[in-house]
Amino acid sequence: MIENLCTNKIKLFSDIKDYTERKKLIEKEVLFINIPFEAHCINTLYYLIYDGLSQSESSLLELLYKHNPYPCALVGGGSSGNMDFSGAFIFYNGEILKNQALSIHVQFKPKYRFNLMKSQNFNPQSNITFTILDVSLYDKTVRELINKKPFRLKLYVIILTALLKNLKIKCKNILLL
Numbered sequence: 459m460i461e462n463l464c465t466n467k468i469k470l471f472s473d474i475k476d477y478t479e480r481k482k483l484i485e486k487e488v489l490f491i492n493i494p495f496e497a498h499c500i501n502t503l504y505y506l507i508y509d510g511l512s513q514s515e516s517s518l519l520e521l522l523y524k525h526n527p528y529p530c531a532l533v534g535g536g537s538s539g540n541m542d543f544s545g546a547f548i549f550y551n552g553e554i555l556k557n558q559a560l561s562i563h564v565q566f567k568p569k570y571r572f573n574l575m576k577s578q579n580f581n582p583q584s585n586i587t588f589t590i591l592d593v594s595l596y597d598k599t600v601r602e603l604i605n606k607k608p609f610r611l612k613l614y615v616i617i618l619t620a621l622l623k624n625l626k627i628k629c630k631n632i633l634l635l
Contacts, residue, residue, distance in 0.1 A: 497528035508559035510536025
């Protein structure tokens with residue numbers, strides 16, 4: 459079924475706090491990716507797994523699209539670890555990868571075809587919704603949001619307090635309007 463398989467590890471440099479410097483280092487990693495066969499969207503699937511806590515996924519995806527020499531469908535996702543956000547790990551060839559991505563090109567034999575399907579498995583459990591106005595992709599911080607529907611403040615505070623406590627999140631400033 460599989461004609462060729464190529465895997466490349468990509469360091470994500472989450473220890474580098476300067477976003478521009480980190481992006482340049484990730485770009486060097488992306489440029490180093492070597493695919494020893496001609497990949498094409500008709501016969502090759504590009505599968506990507508990345509450390510979802512690295513704060514680098516936006517840069518990584520941008521750079522992969524910018525420097526990808528082959529037109530292949532890119533699918534995959536990020537590992538996020540436990541809800542305590544202490545770490546997200548990828549297991550590969552007996553090695554635990556932290557702060558890295560795994561780039562995998564899977565080329566199928568000519569007699570096999572594949573197709574992509576996307577589905578959403580999210581079902582809202584409440585009628586409370588928020589519109590995010592300002593968010594940082596770098597540190598995943600919501601800076602500003604609005605709630606168009608009226609809701610009971612007391613219930614909102616109880617839910618927010620429970621979430622913060624159970625997820626072990628410390629807040630610097632909370633402004634309730």
